[in-house]
Amino acid sequence: MASTVEKKGQIHEEEAGTSDEGSFHDNTRLEQWIEKDGQQVLVSWTKAEEAAIVRKADFILLPVFCLMFTWMAIDRTNVSGVLTSTFLTDTGISKDQANVGVSLLWLGIVLLEIPANVILHRIGPHYWIPCQVILWGLIEVMQHFVNSAGGWYAARLFLGLAESGFIPGSLYTLSRWYTQDELARRTAIFFFGPSLSSSFGSLISAGALGLTGQGGLKGWQWIFIICGVCTMTAGVIAFCILPESPHKTNRLFGGLIPWRGWLSDREADVYVARILKADPAKGNHSTMHITWNDISSVVFDWRVWPYLIVCLSGLQSVGGLATWGAVIIESLGFTNVDANLLNAPAPIVAAFLGVALGWAADRYKRFGPLMIGVAIWTLIGLIALFVGCPSSLPKVRVVANCLEPPCWQPINVTWLSLSMKTPQKRAIAYAFYIGCSNLGGTYGSQVFRSSDAPLYRTAWTACISLGAVWLLVLIIQSTINYVSDRRFVRRLRDHPELESEALYTDSRGQKHRYYW
Structure with a gap:
């Protein structure tokens, strides 16, 4: 945010009552001092006005x-459709070499994850993020020239390098536009499209494969071209719309073209005031300085690591299916087009359930129980994929594939971010978490080896083992957070000075230090 907070006097809230945790009736008036054009301004607004602006x-x-x-997610996972085409035959690449290329993409992302996030905070997300999207869209298009294993390796590595920092940078930017009570839901919506990406990617692949021969190109080449052009278009749209702050929504294309903006001056004042009232630490400028101490305080915080272990084990327990799902279905006797179509429905269900999880996390401030339920799912x-009877294997595999879990990563990353007390730590936590998520991609796709086809017994055993680790760590993590929070609540009664350590207040007015 471009504005900073200076609290002057008592903030008045004409409380007409509360409807649920942290919310007021629509006619409640709130007040907050903000800094605007170098002066302190007192902003007064109603909850109804705030709700309209947030919309x-x-x-x-x-x-x-x-x-x-x-489109980032589609660009990453469209390789599943590419591998059902003539790609391997046309390029002379083996299935295992294709796996290496997939791993190099994730490695490229990890290499620049934190540096890219630092750059974002130096020059601003309104410039960095759109340019980044346009760049990797161009690289995606260039993949249609691949004709050897070396070219495949280079293309995937550079695609990963170009994508570095996008997810944590976007999450951090959104965290500055929404309050803690709104973040889990919005994070789930942010992940909604990517959750559907396997479905979209499969449908795009099914259509692009039908273009084989058009323009002298193979179907897999059309997949890369279509996805890349759409990605660059998304980047141009972002460059047009993304503002530097609520007070600067009137600058199209990074300020090159002035217009009236989508927030009026009054609405921008209210938007900044509501954010600062919920979290004064967000009053720092959108570009800020991140030090080594900020990085080390997150990296060496033992409480951060359970989130990372959950990420590494949970995501990769099903990570291989994102790459090889359509191939596995094709190996059961389906055509490549039918395999892509059958691979499409499960992510749609998972995406909608993920949004429901985000709503529940915001509403009840409970993360552990939701995550444990998803891990069991x-x-x-x-297990169904592993023990399917060979005589009915195609049917069992397809049905089991539809048991894809709800999109839970937004819940876990929000759980982590809400535990960070400063914007700098929150930014690094996002980058560190997403870096670990992408690091998992380097081995997640490797579990499905050509020597293990078509039953993939070794692969399913590895996936089940990762899922078991995921569930166990979640249980331990939730228990530790619950016990630690109970102790904090008891100590707070005798030591009111600890109130500054609290992260949220429940519907009964009780302050808490840990989400569980």
Whole structure:
């Protein structure tokens, strides 16, 4: 945010009562001092006015981030459709070499994850993020020239390098536009498109494969071209719309073209005031300085690591299916087009369930129980994939594939970010978490080896083992957070000075230090 907070006097809230945790009736008036044009300004507004303004961000800002993330996910996973085509034969690449290329993409992302996030905070997300999207879209298009293993390795590595930092940078940017009570839901919506990406990617692949021969190109080449052009278009849209701050929504294309903007001056004042009232630490400028101490305080915080272990084990327990799902279905006797179509429905269900999880996390401030439920769901599906009777294997595999778990990563990454007390730590935590997520991609796709086809017994065993680790760590993590929070609540009664350590207040007015 461009504005900073200076509290002057008592903030008045004409409380007409509360309807649920942290919310007021629509006619409640709130007040907050903000800094504007070098002067302190007292902003007064109602909850009804605030809700209308937030809806503008929900319908303008949030969809742009969701669109960019969706095409990133499609660009990553469209290799599943490419591998059902003549790609391997045309390029002379083996299935295992294709796996290496997939791993190099994730490695490229990890290499620049934190540096890219630092750059974002130096020059601003309104410039960095759109340019980044346009760049990797161009690289995606260039992949249609691949004709050897070396070219495949280079293309995937550079694609990963170009994508570095996008997810944590976007999450951090959204965290500065929404309050803690709104973040889990919006993060789930941010991940909604990517959750559907396997479905979109499969449908795009099915259509592109039908273009084989058009323009002298193979179907897999059309997949890369279509996805790359759409990605660059999303980047241009973002460059047009993304503002530097609520007070600067009137600058199209990074300020090159002035217009009236999608937030009026009054609405921008209210938007900044509501954010600062919920979290004064967000009053720092959108570009800020991140030090080594900020990085080390997150990297060496033992409480951060359970989130990372959950990420590494949970995501990769099903990560291989994102790459090889359509191939596995094709190996059961389906055509490549039918395999892509059958691979499409499960992510749609998972995406909608993921949004429901985000709503529940915001509403009840409970993360552990939701995550544990998803981990159990995942294990059931993986076990079904492993023990399917050979005589009915095609039917069992396809049905089990539809047991894809709800999109839970937004819940976990929000759980982590809400535990960070400063914007700098929150930014690094996002980068560190997403870096670990992408690091998992380097081995997640490797579990499905050509020597293990078509039953993939070794692969399913590895996936089940990762799922079991995921569930165990979640149980331990939730228990530790619950016990630690109970102790904090008891100590707070005798030591009111600890109130500054609290992260949220429940519907009964009790302050808490840990989410569980």
